[in-house]
Amino acid sequence: MRNCDLVVAGVGGQGIILASRVISYAAIAAGMEVRTSEVLGMAQREGPVTSQVRMGYGLFGALIPSGHADILLSFELAETVRNLYLLKPGGLVVTANTAIVPTTVALGLSTYDREALLAHLRQTVPDCVFLDADRLAREAGHVRTLNSVLLGALAALQRLPVPTDALRETLLSTVKPNLREVNARAFELGCREINTH
Amino acid sequence: MPKKLLMGNQAIAYGALLGGVQVVAGYPGTPSSEIMATLAPLAKEYGFHAEWSVNEKVALEVTAGAAFAGARAFCTMKQVGLNVAADPLMALAYLGIKGALVLLVADDPGPHSSQNEQDTRLFARFAKLPVLDPSCPREALEMTRYAFDLSAELQLPVIVRPTTRVSHAYQDIEVEAAYHPLPVSGFKRDRAWVALPTTARQRHPVLNRQQEQARAALTSSPFNEEFRNRAENRTGVIACGVALGYVREALALAGLDQTVDVLKIGTPYPLPQEPVYAFLKRLDRVLIVEELEPVVEDQVISLAWKKGLTVTVCGKHDGLVPREGELDVDRVLMAVRTFAGVKAEAEAAAAATAPALPFRPPVMCAGCPHRASYYVFKKAAEGLDVVFPGDIGCYTLGAAPPLKMVDTCLCMGASITVAQGLYWAEPHRKHVAFLGDSTFFHTGLPGLVNAVYNKANITVVVLDNHTTAMTGHQPHPGTGQTALGEPAAAIDIAGLARACGVEDVRVVNPLVPGKAIREARAALEFPGPSVVVMNQPCIARAKTGNTRFEVGRPDLCAGCWVCVDELGCPAIMPGDNGPTVTDKCVGCALCVHVCPSGAIRRMRPQ
Numbered sequence: 065m066r067n068c069d070l071v072v073a074g075v076g077g078q079g080i081i082l083a084s085r086v087i088s089y090a091a092i093a094a095g096m097e098v099r100t101s102e103v104l105g106m107a108q109r110e111g112p113v114t115s116q117v118r119m120g121y122g123l124f125g126a127l128i129p130s131g132h133a134d135i136l137l138s139f140e141l142a143e144t145v146r147n148l149y150l151l152k153p154g155g156l157v158v159t160a161n162t163a164i165v166p167t168t169v170a171l172g173l174s175t176y177d178r179e180a181l182l183a184h185l186r187q188t189v190p191d192c193v194f195l196d197a198d199r200l201a202r203e204a205g206h207v208r209t210l211n212s213v214l215l216g217a218l219a220a221l222q223r224l225p226v227p228t229d230a231l232r233e234t235l236l237s238t239v240k241p242n243l244r245e246v247n248a249r250a251f252e253l254g255c256r257e258i259n260t261h
Numbered sequence: 262m263p264k265k266l267l268m269g270n271q272a273i274a275y276g277a278l279l280g281g282v283q284v285v286a287g288y289p290g291t292p293s294s295e296i297m298a299t300l301a302p303l304a305k306e307y308g309f310h311a312e313w314s315v316n317e318k319v320a321l322e323v324t325a326g327a328a329f330a331g332a333r334a335f336c337t338m339k340q341v342g343l344n345v346a347a348d349p350l351m352a353l354a355y356l357g358i359k360g361a362l363v364l365l366v367a368d369d370p371g372p373h374s375s376q377n378e379q380d381t382r383l384f385a386r387f388a389k390l391p392v393l394d395p396s397c398p399r400e401a402l403e404m405t406r407y408a409f410d411l412s413a414e415l416q417l418p419v420i421v422r423p424t425t426r427v428s429h430a431y432q433d434i435e436v437e438a439a440y441h442p443l444p445v446s447g448f449k450r451d452r453a454w455v456a457l458p459t460t461a462r463q464r465h466p467v468l469n470r471q472q473e474q475a476r477a478a479l480t481s482s483p484f485n486e487e488f489r490n491r492a493e494n495r496t497g498v499i500a501c502g503v504a505l506g507y508v509r510e511a512l513a514l515a516g517l518d519q520t521v522d523v524l525k526i527g528t529p530y531p532l533p534q535e536p537v538y539a540f541l542k543r544l545d546r547v548l549i550v551e552e553l554e555p556v557v558e559d560q561v562i563s564l565a566w567k568k569g570l571t572v573t574v575c576g577k578h579d580g581l582v583p584r585e586g587e588l589d590v591d592r593v594l595m596a597v598r599t600f601a602g603v604k605a606e607a608e609a610a611a612a613a614t615a616p617a618l619p620f621r622p623p624v625m626c627a628g629c630p631h632r633a634s635y636y637v638f639k640k641a642a643e644g645l646d647v648v649f650p651g652d653i654g655c656y657t658l659g660a661a662p663p664l665k666m667v668d669t670c671l672c673m674g675a676s677i678t679v680a681q682g683l684y685w686a687e688p689h690r691k692h693v694a695f696l697g698d699s700t701f702f703h704t705g706l707p708g709l710v711n712a713v714y715n716k717a718n719i720t721v722v723v724l725d726n727h728t729t730a731m732t733g734h735q736p737h738p739g740t741g742q743t744a745l746g747e748p749a750a751a752i753d754i755a756g757l758a759r760a761c762g763v764e765d766v767r768v769v770n771p772l773v774p775g776k777a778i779r780e781a782r783a784a785l786e787f788p789g790p791s792v793v794v795m796n797q798p799c800i801a802r803a804k805t806g807n808t809r810f811e812v813g814r815p816d817l818c819a820g821c822w823v824c825v826d827e828l829g830c831p832a833i834m835p836g837d838n839g840p841t842v843t844d845k846c847v848g849c850a851l852c853v854h855v856c857p858s859g860a861i862r863r864m865r866p867q
């Protein structure tokens with residue numbers, strides 16, 4: 065099986081690291097080597113978070129070279145665009161259409177142009193899947209299940225080197241027992257969103 | 262053995278366990294903190310001693326003492342922490358140890374979360390101590406375990422130096438927790454443990470001889486490895502530590518993996534001679550790839566000169582490899598292409614230019630009590646000429662707009678002392694030092710004693726949020742809890758300040774802003790050193806109730822935007838008709854105080 069380089073991106077507190085871990089655990093269970101890298105330390109305070117996951121055989125380092133990621137899974141629109149430089153030509157983007165506007169915009173120190181971001185993605189990424197992930201998460205029962213929605217959608221696209229069922233099982237064994245049901249629902253909604261469109 | 266996904270720092274902790282560690286001490290600092298976080302529960306399980314020490318100097322001395330008694334000791338910190346511990350370190354190299362002492366110093370090239378990107382390998386060379394430089398989490402585990410044996414063999418402290426991309430990377434690792442401590446031989450009275458000029462004169466030549474013993478030991482270590490391709494190859498790359506992966510990938514991407522050989526160096530100081538010489542002598546040109554300082558490069562140059570080799574050595578000195586910042590595959594690819602004289606493939610037509618992206622700096626949490634403390638002092642200082650020296654912690658984020666309450670930040674504890682220097686230069690201005698509780702214990706306290714003793718008329722504000730928040734909420738001497746989560750004496754900061762002779766000491770709740778502003782003003786007006794303890798737990802730790810606020814009376818909102826412009830709380834965002842409070846609000850009520858129109862109200866439970 066070929067190697068897979070994945071970037072998971074978003075804003076601190078969105079559940080990015082958990083999504084990255086679930087994919088890594090599933091890849092290990094499937095017998096692959098895994099390397100991940102992220103900069104930890106100030107993540108809970110609204111900053112951008114990027115987790116790079118490399119899965120496969122004979123891996124080198126933990127950092128993905130620019131233009132080499134197979135997949136960009138993103139929880140936030142501006143962060144999707146911020147991390148596009150890592151994606152290889154023809155790579156897949158799965159992104160929530162969520163916009164998290166930072167305080168600097170409120171203070172007039174920078175701008176957030178949601179429409180321009182969407183247009184840029186449509187124009188430059190042929191293989192870009194947009195998800196109304198926040199709505200689906202709420203539909204599943206909790207906004208915090210955003211990561212499960214996105215994992216479900218990514219699994220349904222069948223571009224990861226791990227099967228959908230394995231990913232679902234890993235997810236459900238990673239979250240707290242009392243949150244299994246709501247996350248299972250979120251995962252299903254993510255899957256269904258892909259399969260019915 | 263089961264395969265686990267382990268973070269580099271967790272792997273290091275397992276390495277220490279397998280190395281038979283008996284005493285662990287450290288001070289939190291990114292990217293090193295998770296090592297202790299992993300070891301503390303293991304300490305409970307296996308019965309060794311683990312502690313968060315008050316600072317890095319203390320931690321190193323605690324572990325040194327344990328090693329003097331013959332125990333295997335382990336000390337953890339980040340790179341700048343080693344500066345604090347430099348005094349014991351330099352003398353320890355002369356004294357040597359019994360047992361074993363492994364010093365784990367996590368470097369932060371970039372830097373991602375440090376005030377500089379100093380290279381601990383250079384420090385090791387300065388201190389004349391062996392240093393190991395892991396290329397990945399799995400090797401970090403092996404190296405840490407090995408370092409204990411090497412330290413025991415050489416009777417010298419040994420440094421293990423991972424970087425952020427090792428400490429915070431994850432990898433699939435086969436590991437089984439096993440703990441087989443050796444008996445502690447016990448402290449034997451001996452003049453050799455007493456660092457005196459006579460001891461130093463005797464020990465310095467011994468230490469110099471030990472460099473050669475260390476070099477010999479590292480030569481036979483498994484951490485230097487040649488990746489040779491073809492016998493006729495005449496160019497090579499020496500890849501150090503974490504750069505190994507970048508080098509091998511960059512060579513593959515440049516199509517050079519068959520024609521360029523690689524020597525991996527995991528033991529940068531003292532550099533083993535045989536493997537390097539064997540590699541160099543069949544090459545015409547070699548590129549040295551290492552992050553930060555040319556530690557290996559300089560040793561390679563001197564080796565080549567000594568052996569009369571004509572090999573051309575490329576790297577930092579000819580500008581091929583950057584001397585600052587973190588390396589990655591992209592940067593190394595550029596270096597190997599230039600080195601090998603191959604051109605990059607033609608770039609694809611430039612993609613459409615991306616729209617401007619929002620600037621997203623980390624900010625203090627919604628409801629963070631530091632925001633309130635800064636606001637309180639900003640108000641209290643109105644009309645006065647005040648300078649605000651700051652310190653290191655979450656509260657350094659108060660440097661950003663709109664608060665802009667951090668005028669200086671140098672190193673741990675320096676707020677209090679820099680304030681004194683500023684005061685002696687400009688006694689007509691008021692100087693207010695801000696520092697956190699953990700930082701106060703770390704190195705703030707001697708500065709406070711100095712202020713009282715030397716009569717510096719400054720105000721010290723201790724932002725006491727009952728934790729070391731920035732690095733992941735570790736306990737400290739003020740929290741009443743040990744690293745193992747057991748109850749301990751909680752050392753009272755206000756009491757300490759009084760005991761230091763500060764006459765004006767106040768404990769204030771920053772979330773009652775009206776009263777807090779009056780107290781702050783009184784402290785500012787006190788003639789002599791004063792201390793204000795801003796007492797309110799970190800909101801990221803505290804249990805928050807369901808209280809939330811909203812612009813409950815939009816009709817009253819005058820559209821003045823002071824709530825946004827003065828606080829920068831991430832829960833207050835521009836809405837369609839003026840500011841709106843989002844569900845990030847945790848109910849600190851600070852904005853209620855700030856709003857001049859009374860438009861912000863407690864949200865009624867639905």
Ligand code: SF4
Pocket residue numbers: 109624625626628629630631655656726730731799800801802
């Ligand atoms: S973690 Fe605690 S101290 Fe740090 S910004 Fe958040 S509330 Fe403030």
Ligand code: SF4
Pocket residue numbers: 627628810828830831832833842845846847848849850851852853
């Ligand atoms: S009460 Fe106001 S200042 Fe406090 S967290 Fe909520 S919105 Fe932010």
